Amino acid sequence: xxxxxxxxxxxxxxxxxxxxxxxxxxxxxxxxxxxxxxxxxxxxxxxxxxxxxxxxxxxxxxxxxxxxxxxxxxxxxxxxxxxxxxxxxxxxxxxxxxxxxxxxxxxx
Amino acid sequence: xxxxxxxxxxxxxxxxxxxxxxxxxxxxxxxxxxxxxxxxxxxxxxxxxxxxxxxxxxxxxxxxxxxxxxxxxxxxxxxxxxxxxxxxxxxxxxxxxxxxxxxxxxxxxxxxxxxxxxxxxxxxxxxxxxxxxxxx
Numbered sequence: 704x705x706x707x708x709x710x711x712x713x714x715x716x717x718x719x720x721x722x723x724x725x726x727x728x729x730x731x732x733x734x735x736x737x738x739x740x741x742x743x744x745x746x747x748x749x750x751x752x753x754x755x756x757x758x759x760x761x762x763x764x765x766x767x768x769x770x771x772x773x774x775x776x777x778x779x780x781x782x783x784x785x786x787x788x789x790x791x792x793x794x795x796x797x798x799x800x801x802x803x804x805x806x807x808x809x810x811x
Numbered sequence: 812x813x814x815x816x817x818x819x820x821x822x823x824x825x826x827x828x829x830x831x832x833x834x835x836x837x838x839x840x841x842x843x844x845x846x847x848x849x850x851x852x853x854x855x856x857x858x859x860x861x862x863x864x865x866x867x868x869x870x871x872x873x874x875x876x877x878x879x880x881x882x883x884x885x886x887x888x889x890x891x892x893x894x895x896x897x898x899x900x901x902x903x904x905x906x907x908x909x910x911x912x913x914x915x916x917x918x919x920x921x922x923x924x925x926x927x928x929x930x931x932x933x934x935x936x937x938x939x940x941x942x943x944x945x946x947x
Contacts, residue, residue, distance in 0.1 A: 737891075772812070774812055775812040775847050785844060786841065787837050787840040787844060788838065788841050791825055791828075791833070791837040794826065794871065794872060794875045795825065795828040795837075796827070796828055796869065796871075796872065797829040798823070798826065798827035798828075798829060798869065799827070799829060800827060800829050800831055801823060801830070802820040802824040802827060802830045802832050802836075802939055803820060803831075803832075803940060803941055805820055805823060805859060805863065805940065806914065806916045806919075806940075808863060808866075809866075
């Protein structure tokens with residue numbers, strides 16, 4: 704596809720060769736994760752495998768969830784003190800209400 | 812962990828005290844912060860917000876936006892895998908070219924593709940832009 708010619712292609716003529724179907728999007732989604740190797744203690748592996756069996760999920764999903772929960776706990780501790788409402792009172796100014804016409808504002 | 816992609820319309824509403832969505836923006840950002848939702852912007856949104864603030868000479872607000880990004884109050888999404896990023900950009904271009912008369916910008920479309928491809932775990936978009944809302 705020649706991007707320089709996009710403006711000359713009508714909607715009916717154009718078949719979006721790059722538009723991804725659901726399977727292709729799933730493929731991107733799947734590859735959004737990166738494979739990694741870590742060492743765990745044997746009792747941790749056994750417990751996780753048992754949990755995966757009882758919760759009818761995968762071992763990998765449980766590890767992902769554990770990492771995600773841990774990150775949520777440590778990363779947001781300092782941010783909770785930040786108050787967006789108080790901050791807005793200090794920094795906001797009259798701009799004329801442009802949030803719903805940003806594109807028009809940018810490309811005028 | 813939940814992640815929220817913040818659109819330019821929300822950030823501009825946050826800085827604009829006269830905007831119809833100003834209170835909504837501050838409350839949305841505060842509620843998501845309290846709910847441990849991690850806020851993100853893509854670089855195209857940084858471009859839009861900084862361009863608008865620069866164009867109208869809102870220097871204090873621009874410096875504040877930079878500080879919010881620097882402090883990680885809002886996280887800047889930087890792709891680790893450039894070939895995947897390339898795929899997302901070409902998918903965005905293909906959808907833009909196929910959209911006909913709708914007025915969705917590259918940034919809006921890119922964010923939709925970004926969310927549907929799940930670059931971040933459990934991610935959604937917050938936007939007050941009617942173009943983006945209609946596209947959903």
